[in-house]
Amino acid sequence: MKSKLFTVAKREYLENIRSKAFLISLVLTPVIMIGFSLLPTFFASKSETNTIVIGTVDETGWLSDKLSQRLNEKYTLPDKQPSYLLRIFREEGIQTHRKIADSLVLNEEIEGVFIFPKSIENDTLIEYRTTRTGNIRLVNRFESAIQEILREERMRRANVSDEEIKKFSQSLEINPTKITEEGEEKKVDFRTQFFSSYIFVMLMFMLILTTGQMLVRSVVEEKSNRIVEVLLSSCSASDLMRGKILGLSGLGITQVSLWAIIGITAVPQFAVMMLSANGIWLMPIYFVLGYLMYSAIFVGVGSLVTTEQEAQQITSYISLLMVFPIVLALNAFENPNSPLFQILSFIPLMTPTMMALRISVQVPSTIEILATITLLLVSTFVLMWLAGKVFRIGILSTGKRPNMKELILWAREG
Amino acid sequence: MELREFGNKEMWDTSKMSYILLQLSIPPTLRFKMISVLNLRKQFSNVTAVDDVSFKAQRGKIFGLLGPNGAGKTTTIRLLLNILSPDDGQITFDGFAFSSALQNKIGYLPEERGLYRKSKLLNTIIYFATLKGLSESEAKKKAKEWLARFELLNYAERRIQELSKGNQQKVQFICSLLHNPEYVILDEPFSGLDPVNQLLMREIFLEQRKAGKVVIFSTHIMEHAEKLCDELILINKGKIVLDGTVSEAKKRFGKNAIYIEFDGDGSFLSSMNNVAKCQLFQNYAELELNNNESPSEFLRTIVAQLNVTKFETKEPSLYSIFLELVGNDSTEFIPKQSELGMTSNGRVVQK
Structure with missing residues (x-):
């Protein structure tokens, strides 16, 4: 009766590939993903199109001019206009000027105002008054510029020659070079690392989410329409379940392959970059196992609930668990082998994503890889088996959701 | 045509005295030519849905399963289909216990409409038929024949949700009979049909009987049972309260x-x-x-x-x-x- 499994799989594949939902997710998902990665940079550069006017209330008489000069050297807009323009209040009497400047800030004529008191030449604290304290980039740029100017000025007053001043204020650049066991030297591009694992995790997430939802929807539809009775009078529950997973996995793989083809033709160099990432061959193993494990969970859950809304709720919580490691991505890049990440790698629901993140930075020890794969394999099998039991009974029951005790009973009976 | 080995393991597993006696009580020519149910019992957490139910539905006869809603008709049918497994008792088909090979010989019509609402008519029928072991081309050919008979051929490429309730019921009927099953099990087949289509169904019922099939149907509407059944049982709260032919009962x-x-x-x-x-x-x-x-x-x-x-x-x-x-x-x-x-x-x- 093997063929019935394939009959089910074939129908699930064909019916869904023709559906509008599939087409929409096929087109919309890459659009959203590209949007997510491009929009922040787009907006970040967009804010750089206008000259920002900053006020300075200056008792020193010289600091503002030097600052203005240095800012012009360092920061210009694409159209060669200066990024920052200083409006200087030079006369004595900080208090009155501060009031005038404040009102200008409040009227949004200037972005903010720096206060340089006479004491600044020996002090370390500068006041910046603004309505928008969130503009960290501006503050950082001014901070370093003012710091450099003050440092140089202090050295000059200590009779250090201009040449020596230049020598002292040289900045340093670190050039990281990665050593691998093959003795190869590779320049590490942080973006390669980040993107290869990030894209892997996102792809897996999208695949599991879309096919997972299709799985749940298909189970819930058959359950609520009583189609399932007709089906079960024709084939076994396990054929039905495995057929569904097989058919919809095929669909998911079709989807991901189409994306991959589009991606490779659009930016071939990117594909090369991804393929050269560390331990890329391990990714598919975690990918497939993780996918099967989540499919089992979705099928089991789908057979327990009676409405699609209920199903969506539960499945989105489960999916969140899977992407949780993304939150830790930056930390994982810093220190992929910290005990916390090692422990998280052994929680089966997080293993695929956690390992994907770690592998791209530094391939963990062989023992750890074998252990996580074994654990993942075992838990996938157990979950599949459990899902089969729950599916067999759950798919026929309607009404209230079963509690834990009933579930255990079902697992024993099924 | 059917394999009937007396050494069949599953059959002798059920070799209770009562089973043998039941078989002996039937004329030799009819022996095994039926669905036989013996001391069937199914308990859900707090209710006994089917309680010690026994009956035999013979080939070439229409067997009625009567009872009010919630009497245990649907549970009995699910047990027959092996969708549920009984707590106790046995069901045999022409002498054999249920096996997955038997699934292709059973035609089932569920009580509520069991169709994919968004799928096309012809595709749905072909899917259910291929699940019963028919090849796709065979299924397509037969589907068209049946659709023509039910005057639905023009709807073949429509989605099921566009059909009226009565027409959906007809499609469901086609799905349960297309593969020419030996055992026809229908749960409330007449609900949602107008009198004209009820007549059409009747005609099909009698056709199936004439072809020597086992026809079991459940209903809570007595008029249907009275007009169609050769034999019947009436169940209430899981128990048989009446059995025999309609005239015997009367x-x-x-x-x-x-x-x-x-x-x-x-x-x-x-x-x-x-x-x-x-x-x-x-x-x-x-x-x-x-x-x-x-x-x-x-x-x-x-x-x-x-x-x-x-x-x-x-x-x-x-x-x-x-x-x-x-x-x-x-x-x-x-x-x-x-x-x-x-x-x-x-x-x-x-x-």
């Missing part, structure tokens, strides 16, 4: 029953002293007289007050047997006019 409950049609207000009938039971409708009534009452004497008393247009002494209808056995508390037994297919705008008054 004989057993043969009482002093009278059927009258009249013009005028018949409400006094229910309060007469010599009337034991009364099912009163707008312009007809089914009465049961006290044992020693003579029907002709009774007629003489009522013509004084009513214009009697028809008077008949008769066997009780299944419907009244039903009420008697199941009790008057089961309100779902009050048939809707459309379900009864009667012309009167009858209202049931119970004494």
